[in-house]
Amino acid sequence: MALKGNLRDFSITQLLNLINLAQKTGTLVIEGPGETAQIAFRQGKLAYAQLGGEDGSLAAILHQTRRISASQYRLLKERASTMSDKELGLLLINAGYLTQDDILSSLQTYFINIIRRLFTWVEGFFRFEPDTLPGDGKITVRVDLENLIIEGSRQLREWEQLQEEIPSLDMALKFTERPGTNLRNISLSVEEWRVVSYVNPRNTIRQIARATKMNDLEIRRVVYGLIQAGLVEIVRPEGAPPPRPQVPQARPFPTADKNEQKSLVNRLINRIRSL
Amino acid sequence: MQTVKMVVTGPFNAGKTAFIRSVSEIDVVATERRITSEAEKVKETTTVAMDFGRITVDDDLVLYLFGTPGQKRFDFMWEILSEGMLGFIVMVDSTRPETFREARSILQTFRAYAPTPYVVAANKQDMKDAWELEDMRLALRLDPKVKLLPCVAHKKESVKAVLLELLYSILAEMEAGDA
Numbered sequence: 001m002a003l004k005g006n007l008r009d010f011s012i013t014q015l016l017n018l019i020n021l022a023q024k025t026g027t028l029v030i031e032g033p034g035e036t037a038q039i040a041f042r043q044g045k046l047a048y049a050q051l052g053g054e055d056g057s058l059a060a061i062l063h064q065t066r067r068i069s070a071s072q073y074r075l076l077k078e079r080a081s082t083m084s085d086k087e088l089g090l091l092l093i094n095a096g097y098l099t100q101d102d103i104l105s106s107l108q109t110y111f112i113n114i115i116r117r118l119f120t121w122v123e124g125f126f127r128f129e130p131d132t133l134p135g136d137g138k139i140t141v142r143v144d145l146e147n148l149i150i151e152g153s154r155q156l157r158e159w160e161q162l163q164e165e166i167p168s169l170d171m172a173l174k175f176t177e178r179p180g181t182n183l184r185n186i187s188l189s190v191e192e193w194r195v196v197s198y199v200n201p202r203n204t205i206r207q208i209a210r211a212t213k214m215n216d217l218e219i220r221r222v223v224y225g226l227i228q229a230g231l232v233e234i235v236r237p238e239g240a241p242p243p244r245p246q247v248p249q250a251r252p253f254p255t256a257d258k259n260e261q262k263s264l265v266n267r268l269i270n271r272i273r274s275l
Numbered sequence: 276m277q278t279v280k281m282v283v284t285g286p287f288n289a290g291k292t293a294f295i296r297s298v299s300e301i302d303v304v305a306t307e308r309r310i311t312s313e314a315e316k317v318k319e320t321t322t323v324a325m326d327f328g329r330i331t332v333d334d335d336l337v338l339y340l341f342g343t344p345g346q347k348r349f350d351f352m353w354e355i356l357s358e359g360m361l362g363f364i365v366m367v368d369s370t371r372p373e374t375f376r377e378a379r380s381i382l383q384t385f386r387a388y389a390p391t392p393y394v395v396a397a398n399k400q401d402m403k404d405a406w407e408l409e410d411m412r413l414a415l416r417l418d419p420k421v422k423l424l425p426c427v428a429h430k431k432e433s434v435k436a437v438l439l440e441l442l443y444s445i446l447a448e449m450e451a452g453d454a
């Protein structure tokens with residue numbers, strides 16, 4: 001049975017869990033909204049990861065994880081561009097410049113960060129290509145998936161909560177009328193500043209997300225932080241029609257079965273009684 | 276994980292935040308801001324976005340309590356909050372008859388959003404100038420069938436009783452639907 005589908009129905013965390021339990025070897029290819037990711041596993045352990053447009057060469061990774069400087073990276077790109085990652089790694093080790101541990105931990109950090117980014121993808125097609133592994137020249141690692149799986153489920157819960165907090169991305173943001181004195185103590189991240197620069201009752205949160213190239217989770221996280229800081233508030237977008245007095249679509253019960261609904265209410269009653 | 280939600284609404288200062296805080300297992304996530312308008316200077320801060328409390332029922336069921344922002348300028352949030360709610364509670368400050376009219380209007384608005392069960396909580400019944408329930412029922416023009424319950428929002432037992440009455444109403448309506 002081919003392992004393929006959509007992240008909407010089967011999350012990254014669930015996929016990792018399955019790969020871990022079945023000790024699978026092969027490459028998971030995920031086509032997200034803007035990018036494609038390829039994650040290789042050997043016997044259920046993370047071996048390699050690459051994100052579409054990104055330079056995943058060893059030199060680039062060492063630079064990104066601050067093992068080498070920008071000028072060293074440029075030099076390597078010029079002089080060693082025909083070398084495979086393995087050859088380059090050996091060269092750096094033999095030159096006494098980096099240890100094997102340095103290189104492996106750099107790669108691990110980089111690969112794990114790719115997986116962390118995948119946790120924020122809520123949509124995308126995936127397929128698992130059994131027994132496909134990166135080419136010979138690549139350096140692979142062996143990372144247990146358990147911790148990543150735990151981290152992923154935590155993120156999933158956060159995602160569910162953020163959806164409750166910011167139910168609609170079609171609302172707009174505006175600065176609170178008087179942000180007050182605590183504004184002085186707020187230090188914003190680059191991402192937050194980017195969002196702040198688009199705050200305007202005319203821009204929906206969805207439009208801001210598009211402009212700042214953030215996905216649903218990332219934008220909700222930033223917006224939630226800004227709201228908590230008392231900096232912005234959610235408003236109906238200017239020029240949008242007023243809400244229609246219609247019966248809402250959302251269902252009060254997670255199940256349509258009458259008996260399950262009753263049992264659910266009875267569980268609620270018992271719980272409240274015991275508070 | 277299944278989630279269900281209830282909405283706690285009512286005029287500004289009625290006790291919504293206190294109510295949710297009494298039973299929530301998490302710190303109520305409230306976006307409280309210093310208020311600016313003179314009319315609202317009754318207390319120091321007010322909820323502009325929403326209160327949000329949680330009660331874990333068991334391994335796969337969580338009840339969320341949402342408190343609506345009291346001020347009119349945030350009433351566009353009401354419809355969003357009311358989507359998919361199991362039922363709602365209208366909090367009324369029993370000591371402030373000048374807010375009864377607004378409470379009634381909020382009640383009507385929520386009934387229009389969703390035909391879900393609701394109860395009315397006559398809050399601050401511990402205060403000496405609190406109105407009697409029967410007088411409040413008349414002033415609020417509540418149908419005799421509507422549950423009007425005494426409440427003291429920072430007393431857990433009192434809040435539990437209100438939540439339970441709402442749940443009983445929800446159950447009763449389901450049984451009526453079966454008949």
Ligand SMILES: Nc1nc2c(ncn2[C@@H]2O[C@H](COP(=O)(O)OP(=O)(O)O)[C@@H](O)[C@H]2O)c(=O)[nH]1
Nearest residue numbers: 287288289290291292293398399426427428429
């Ligand atoms: N005495 C008394 N005070 C209450 C009661 N419920 C709330 N309060 C107080 O009334 C004020 C407004 O309550 P709050 O929960 O913030 O109102 P909200 O605007 O509806 O969220 C606060 O000072 C509360 O401490 C109650 O049952 N009895």
Ligand SMILES: [Mg+2]
Nearest residue numbers: 291292321322
């Ligand atoms: Mg409040």
